[in-house]
Amino acid sequence: MRRKTLDALLTTGGFVVTAVLLVAGGLLMWASNFVQDNVHSQLADQRITMPSGKAIEDPAIKPYLQQYAGQQMTTGAQAKAYADHYILVHMNKAGQGRTYEEVSGEYIALSANPNADKAKVAELGQLRQTLFMGNTLRGLLLNAYAFGTMGTIAFWGAVASFVGAAFLFLLSLLGLRHERHVPAEQEVRIGRGAAAAPAVG
Template sequence: MKRKTLDIIVGAGLVVLAGLLLIAGLVLTSNANFANDYVKNQLSEQQITFKPAATLTAEEKASACLVKYAGQPLDSGKKAECYANEFIGLHLKSIAGGKTYAQLGDVQTELKTKIAAAQKAEDPALADLQKQLTDVNGQRETVFKGESLRGMLLTSYGFSEFGAKAAQAALVAYLGAGLLFLVGAAGLLHAARTPRSEGFAVPESASKKFANA
């Protein structure tokens, strides 16, 4: 095979591969933009704003991201992660000793059993048990709302991370496409400058060996 032909085949192949990488990069960029725009729009609709720095409690000030985003609207995946873990998560720990929604359900069941027994026995502790149940009901409802919002915010954060990874992959694809295009173009340029009759150079020692054979 002549050198010119090989240069054309390799150069053209690299240029085609560069084109495919470019298309992949464009698709990844489109996905990254969609993820970022979707997350921003969904979070902006919630109209959540971080507490101003002047109103942060001592515990809240211990969180670097709550201080960093103080007074800002919640409109990005990173902000959603911060608000979910550092703000909502912090305050959920202060409700009912940090018990989860499921754990408070067990407390509810236990209190209802005690109340039923107290009613039958006409126990004077009935009023106190009923008050405890009312408090637990309120705590469980608050925890449910907090955990639900926290879960939604973390889902948005996760979606934004997919967008960030897509953007990184797109950058790699663009760099790869650029490199392959340059190498392929160099090969085609070399082919254009190479005479059709030129083949691969054969070392003199190899020529003598074949001649003697």
């Protein structure tokens, strides 16, 4: 194969991959911006203010929420901190470590007993409702965190694509330059003893 032909093929391939990486980077950046904008607007619409002061004095809460104290919740990271280190802490205290499913099972069993203490049934019913609402809110907030994380991953994927595209574009330009300086008759042998040698005759 002529060296010029090989250079032309490699250079063309480099430009094609560069274009693909640029398109991929653009799509990933668009996805990142779309996700981050939606997470921000959806959380901002809820008008949740991160707790501060005495509300976060608990050692199970303060290390995780102190950096966000008093801020409006607008990011996935804030949502995760609030869900896992504020709501869940209070749920565990209220339910004494029991989950919603466990409390709900107790409530159903107790309310089916006609001789059960009505006050106890009402108390379990209230706790069941509290844990249900806590689970629901945690789920929504953790979904926001998950989507926010996907947006961050898409952003860095876009950066990697753009860097890769720039690198390949530079290599392709060097290949194009090399192709112009290679003698037209130079051959490339592929396989053992594949050293390039000029054509004879």
